[in-house]
Amino acid sequence: MISYILRRLVLMIPVALLVTMGVFAIARLSPADPALVFAGEERDPAVLASIRRELGLDQPLPIQYIAWLGRALQGDLGRSFQTQQPVLEAIAQRLPATFELGIAALTISITLALVIGTLSAVKRNSVVDLLSTSVTLMGVSFPSFFLGILLIMLFAYVVPGRIFPPGGFVPITDDPGENLRRLVLPAITLATGTLAVNLRQVRSSLLDVFGQEYVRTARAKGLGERAVVVRHALKNALIPVVTLIGIQIGAIIEGAFITETIFFWPGIGRLAVQAIPSQDYPVVQGVVLISAFSFMVSTLLVDVLYAWIDPRISYGRVRD
Amino acid sequence: MADTAVPIVIRRPTEDRVGAVLFFLRRNPRMIIGGAIVLAWLAAAAFAPWIAPYDPIKQNVSEALLPPSLRHWLGTDDLGRDVLSRVMWGGRVSLSVGVISVSIGLFVGTTLGLVAGYLGGKYDLLIMRGIDALLAFPALVLAIAITSSLGPQIQNAMIAIGIVAIPAYARLTRGQVLAVRAREYIVAARTIGAKPLRIVLRHVLPNVMNALIVQATLSTAFAILAEAALSFLGLGPQPPYPSWGQDISYSTRYLPNLKWWMSVGPGMAIFTAVFAFNFLGDALRDAIDPRLRRSG
Numbered sequence A: 001m002i003s004y005i006l007r008r009l010v011l012m013i014p015v016a017l018l019v020t021m022g023v024f025a026i027a028r029l030s031p032a033d034p035a036l037v038f039a040g041e042e043r044d045p046a047v048l049a050s051i052r053r054e055l056g057l058d059q060p061l062p063i064q065y066i067a068w069l070g071r072a073l074q075g076d077l078g079r080s081f082q083t084q085q086p087v088l089e090a091i092a093q094r095l096p097a098t099f100e101l102g103i104a105a106l107t108i109s110i111t112l113a114l115v116i117g118t119l120s121a122v123k124r125n126s127v128v129d130l131l132s133t134s135v136t137l138m139g140v141s142f143p144s145f146f147l148g149i150l151l152i153m154l155f156a157y158v159v160p161g162r163i164f165p166p167g168g169f170v171p172i173t174d175d176p177g178e179n180l181r182r183l184v185l186p187a188i189t190l191a192t193g194t195l196a197v198n199l200r201q202v203r204s205s206l207l208d209v210f211g212q213e214y215v216r217t218a219r220a221k222g223l224g225e226r227a228v229v230v231r232h233a234l235k236n237a238l239i240p241v242v243t244l245i246g247i248q249i250g251a252i253i254e255g256a257f258i259t260e261t262i263f264f265w266p267g268i269g270r271l272a273v274q275a276i277p278s279q280d281y282p283v284v285q286g287v288v289l290i291s292a293f294s295f296m297v298s299t300l301l302v303d304v305l306y307a308w309i310d311p312r313i314s315y316g317r318v319r320d
Numbered sequence B: 001m002a003d004t005a006v007p008i009v010i011r012r013p014t015e016d017r018v019g020a021v022l023f024f025l026r027r028n029p030r031m032i033i034g035g036a037i038v039l040a041w042l043a044a045a046a047f048a049p050w051i052a053p054y055d056p057i058k059q060n061v062s063e064a065l066l067p068p069s070l071r072h073w074l075g076t077d078d079l080g081r082d083v084l085s086r087v088m089w090g091g092r093v094s095l096s097v098g099v100i101s102v103s104i105g106l107f108v109g110t111t112l113g114l115v116a117g118y119l120g121g122k123y124d125l126l127i128m129r130g131i132d133a134l135l136a137f138p139a140l141v142l143a144i145a146i147t148s149s150l151g152p153q154i155q156n157a158m159i160a161i162g163i164v165a166i167p168a169y170a171r172l173t174r175g176q177v178l179a180v181r182a183r184e185y186i187v188a189a190r191t192i193g194a195k196p197l198r199i200v201l202r203h204v205l206p207n208v209m210n211a212l213i214v215q216a217t218l219s220t221a222f223a224i225l226a227e228a229a230l231s232f233l234g235l236g237p238q239p240p241y242p243s244w245g246q247d248i249s250y251s252t253r254y255l256p257n258l259k260w261w262m263s264v265g266p267g268m269a270i271f272t273a274v275f276a277f278n279f280l281g282d283a284l285r286d287a288i289d290p291r292l293r294r295s296g
Helices: A002-029 A034-039 A045-055 A061-073 A087-122 A127-141 A144-158 A176-210 A213-220 A225-262 A268-275 A281-309 B013-027 B029-046 B083-119 B121-135 B139-150 B154-180 B184-191 B196-232 B244-254 B261-288
Strands: none
Touching: A002 A061, A002 A281, A002 B121, A002 B139, A034 A045, A087 A127, A087 A176, A087 A225, A087 A268, A087 A281, A127 A176, A127 B261, A144 A176, A144 A225, A144 B196, A144 B244, A144 B261, A176 A225, A213 A225, A225 A268, A225 A281, A225 B139, A225 B196, A268 A281, A281 B139, B013 B029, B029 B083, B029 B261, B083 B121, B083 B154, B083 B196, B083 B244, B083 B261, B121 B154, B139 B154, B139 B196, B154 B196, B184 B196, B196 B244, B196 B261, B244 B261
């Protein structure tokens, strides 16, 4: 097991390096001159030259990359062109909001998927099953921003009494009740896309398990249906679902960009989206880098967890 | 049972072919539904200049914010522009981004997969680490990052979504190539002196075709959704040109006034188009490549 984890970590190094190159290239691909963006209204060539020197833009690209990587490894992701705030600090300030939204969305999505997915697999071809397969189909095709807008319209403006506000954020430490009230709509919006995938996986892996001999044995020895489903089938059916959660960290991060924008949720997604029009590359770069690394680490964690839960996974074979 | 006479029905080939197609379509209603909606959207987008009832850009303030009616089926926006016409013209953007970005992903991804799988060794190692690096980014985040750095334009959205689509094709192709590389017919082709390019194009690629067609259909759905998300964030075509995602984003300023039709028109357009490609892709997968069929 230890050697499996080590192997995976070693394999991650070249990929991580390529990722940093990609993120570095993102800012350099731009036709806009970062010095001009940084300088704002200033157009004096001497000032621009000194800004270029200060930002290291007069160096060859490989040198710039190595310098940037070195600083990034020490936690220095540069400063925002707009606010002059260190990028890492800006991200750290907004991470709790993104975390809160992401965890709420994952909880909603996994809970609903487990309940509806199990019901739909147990009562195959029933109304619940039909409903769940329709949700799956709709969920993967429904744009999250459209759903968010419909929810805002419905709950903030149509239903009297404004049960849920159209957006905004209140820290949980200031007012836990208000924090939760504002969390509901964005969390549902973010959860819907992943709910569809989860539901499909829970249902199909349960159906797979129902065909296994040990389930037949459990039934044959006279166990009640509930015990068969909960104690025998569900446990094994959950193994593939664990992998999905890892993949969903990615979906949650990318969904956060959209959902946070619609609901004025002050997370890292909104930070990046607001930085784009003003070409504030250090911020965009920082958020993209953090997103990619969180995604990579969560994929690794899930793979390890998967190998640990299911001993049939061979530790030697890392990828196909 | 051995000497029971089995009646043989011999059909004329043409009749058989039509019959087979009809039989196939009857057995695959999803393909008909998905295919019909896809065709309808393609037609609406292609013929938008002729069939759209109004000019999508021309402002007509005297008709601003009208709810859906017989004159304006999907209502009008705050500048008096017909929502239906904008949705039809917006379809041109979404579908062309879909088709072009999928073509980019398909071409680059398949080529990389063929090279990695067939040549193996250090080519395989290099290419697949690159693919892993692409996969390390959440797809939409990568598309947002590339578009934001290249500049908010439709061509850049196409490139970004195309790049994001590469890994799926590369992995699919490489897997298939590895599966057939040691088969007798490939070895035979090599023995008679066929060049690698010929072997790959004539003998390996046809094996991957079915899976690629399915993947292309499904990734068109993703591409339309991604384009809508990029334009929603302001990274697609710029106003006043119509685009589904951007029109939804624009409509949010009228949410408190409940001008719902401004959001619902483009929103349903995205949903139906993405749904149709997903539906068609799933049906195609079940029909032409049963090995890929998911249980349940």
